Amino acid sequence: MEVVNNVAEKRRKKSTAPPNEIITMTNVCKAYSTGAPALKDVNLHINRGEFVFIVGDSGSGKSTLIKLLLRELTITSGFINVMGYDLAKIKHRKIPKFRRNLGVVFQDFRLLKDRNVYDNVAFAQRIIQKSNKEIKKNVPSILAIVGLAGKYKAKPRQLSGGEQQRVALARALVNKPTVLLADEPTGNLDPKNSWEIMKLLEQINEGGTTVIVVTHNREIVNAMQKRVVTLKKGVIVSDEEKGGYIDED
Amino acid sequence: MRISSFFYTLRQGVRNLFRNKWFTLASIATISACLFLFGLFYAIVVNFQHIVRSAEEGVSVTVFFDEGIEDTRIQDIGESIRKRPEVANIIFISAEEAWDSFKKEYLGEYADGFTENPLADSANYEIYLNDVSMQSALVTYLEAMDGVRLVNRSELAATTLTGVNALIAYVSVGIIAILFAVSVFLISNTVTIGISVRKEEINIMKYIGATDFFVRSPFVIEGMMIGAIGASIPLGVIYTLYNIVLEYVLVRFPMLADLLSFLTVDEIFHVLIPVSLGIGVGIGFLGSIVTVRKHLRV
Ligand SMILES: Nc1ncnc2c1ncn2[C@@H]1O[C@H](COP(=O)(O)OP(=O)(O)O)[C@@H](O)[C@H]1O
Numbered sequence: 188m189e190v191v192n193n194v195a196e197k198r199r200k201k202s203t204a205p206p207n208e209i210i211t212m213t214n215v216c217k218a219y220s221t222g223a224p225a226l227k228d229v230n231l232h233i234n235r236g237e238f239v240f241i242v243g244d245s246g247s248g249k250s251t252l253i254k255l256l257l258r259e260l261t262i263t264s265g266f267i268n269v270m271g272y273d274l275a276k277i278k279h280r281k282i283p284k285f286r287r288n289l290g291v292v293f294q295d296f297r298l299l300k301d302r303n304v305y306d307n308v309a310f311a312q313r314i315i316q317k318s319n320k321e322i323k324k325n326v327p328s329i330l331a332i333v334g335l336a337g338k339y340k341a342k343p344r345q346l347s348g349g350e351q352q353r354v355a356l357a358r359a360l361v362n363k364p365t366v367l368l369a370d371e372p373t374g375n376l377d378p379k380n381s382w383e384i385m386k387l388l389e390q391i392n393e394g395g396t397t398v399i400v401v402t403h404n405r406e407i408v409n410a411m412q413k414r415v416v417t418l419k420k421g422v423i424v425s426d427e428e429k430g431g432y433i434d435e436d
Numbered sequence: 437m438r439i440s441s442f443f444y445t446l447r448q449g450v451r452n453l454f455r456n457k458w459f460t461l462a463s464i465a466t467i468s469a470c471l472f473l474f475g476l477f478y479a480i481v482v483n484f485q486h487i488v489r490s491a492e493e494g495v496s497v498t499v500f501f502d503e504g505i506e507d508t509r510i511q512d513i514g515e516s517i518r519k520r521p522e523v524a525n526i527i528f529i530s531a532e533e534a535w536d537s538f539k540k541e542y543l544g545e546y547a548d549g550f551t552e553n554p555l556a557d558s559a560n561y562e563i564y565l566n567d568v569s570m571q572s573a574l575v576t577y578l579e580a581m582d583g584v585r586l587v588n589r590s591e592l593a594a595t596t597l598t599g600v601n602a603l604i605a606y607v608s609v610g611i612i613a614i615l616f617a618v619s620v621f622l623i624s625n626t627v628t629i630g631i632s633v634r635k636e637e638i639n640i641m642k643y644i645g646a647t648d649f650f651v652r653s654p655f656v657i658e659g660m661m662i663g664a665i666g667a668s669i670p671l672g673v674i675y676t677l678y679n680i681v682l683e684y685v686l687v688r689f690p691m692l693a694d695l696l697s698f699l700t701v702d703e704i705f706h707v708l709i710p711v712s713l714g715i716g717v718g719i720g721f722l723g724s725i726v727t728v729r730k731h732l733r734v
Pocket residue numbers: 219220221222224225243244245246247248249250251252
């Protein structure tokens with residue numbers, strides 16, 4: 188524990204950000220090889236334990252932002268630091284360690300279709316090489332949290348969309364991430380399931396995890412009264428505490 | 437790596453084999469076919485070489501001496517011949533021995549009519565070479581020697597055998613090279629298909645924070661197992677086939693057995709087993725590691 192804390196401490200000292208800041212983006216631009224830049228001069232600071240909605244039209248750069256935070260993509264210019272890692276400079280072999288503190292869920296769930304619910308979640312623990320004993324303890328408890336304890340033997344195709352997203356969520360959470368990234372997690376779900384997933388995300392956030400959710404769901408954003416960052420054509424046009432979904436004109 | 441992680445990886449490798457049954461079967465069939473041809477070819481080539489070598493061993497150069505030569509001079513000549521590197525064996529045949537064997541071979545009972553040895557000057561050295569292609573050089577050397585009257589050689593046999601040997605070497609290298617290229621190409625294709633089927637899984641693994649090593653391992657294990665299975669099948673087939681063919685040839689063509697000496701199946705498999713397994717596992721290993729590497733960047 189001592190050693191880990193020291194490493195984290197050193198990292199924090201290296202960056203100029205306040206100690207409580209877990210995501211720092213300053214003047215970030217991202218341009219794909221074709222077309223206009225997807226993100227322009229983005230400045231975003233997120234503290235440990237925050238719940239943040241990212242909203243905006245289709246094509247405004249929300250997914251690009253998530254991919255930069257995941258280090259699936261690299262920035263074109265600017266500065267990006269996530270959990271103490273300078274993502275413009277991180278070495279390829281350090282990326283796995285970085286990602287072990289991140290949980291991700293996507294609109295299309297991305298489950299392993301040939302494995303049952305239990306194995307899909309255990310998969311995440313196998314990858315970070317947890318012992319069988321820990322896996323047998325952690326997987327059932329996380330499945331209980333997302334409300335799927337009774338369905339651990341089902342294959343993904345036997346589940347509803349909402350249930351599949353819960354499995355994906357359980358997989359993202361079982362490794363106890365510091366930050367949870369969700370790119371349109373309710374995009375394929377009906378209103379009832381959407382609400383249930385959002386409530387789960389809120390509950391996870393209350394447990395101390397920083398949660399960042401990309402969504403199109405106006406009602407939920409307006410109802411939940413969280414911080415809302417609005418993107419438009421690659422630019423942050425608003426960033427409000429207890430914000431609402433800004434209507435486009 | 438933890439023991440439990442190692443077994444997990446191993447299980448995933450085995451699982452991969454069954455998950456993509458048809459690709460697995462295609463890969464195994466490809467490697468099997470290549471290694472079957474390789475094994476067949478190898479068995480034929482080494483037998484040919486063995487036969488050629490036995491034939492070569494029978495090719496000799498005969499050296500006759502000047503009339504009235506001293507025995508000590510004959511011994512000196514023998515000494516300097518023996519020292520030459522291309523000489524495998526040298527045998528002295530005295531005039532009496534030459535006459536005896538001639539009598540036995542050609543005259544039989546009629547030999548009694550001779551009172552003196554008609555082959556008085558036929559004492560000679562029979563020289564056997566370890567490399568037939570060196571025959572001409574040796575003959576030139578022998579002819580220049582003091583006390584040597586005549587050098588007999590079997591020119592035809594020597595050049596033919598040398599030619600056949602070279603031909604076998606070229607053809608075998610050529611065919612093996614082609615087989616290799618074909619199997620590497622096919623394996624790489626098959627592995628690429630297998631990987632692309634599981635591309636999504638690899639992506640998920642990378643998102644969760646799997647190391648490159650952990651992502652690669654099951655695929656590499658899968659590749660190596662395909663290689664090992666792909667090598668074992670043709671080995672078994674060739675083993676059985678070889679024994680059947682050998683027995684058939686020896687029973688149906690007994691005079692061939694006298695003329696040609698075939699290798700036993702054990703002599704062949706002594707080399708063929710490690711080489712086939714090495715090639716099979718090697719191709720599986722290389723094919724999978726190269727292909728997984730290509731799909732790893734997320
Ligand atoms: N791989 C890519 N190559 C080129 N352009 C891309 C790529 N991915 C996204 N874009 C472009 O970048 C912009 C932002 O896309 P994206 O971040 O996916 O938006 P959103 O998730 O908000 O809908 C869009 O104009 C899109 O066409």
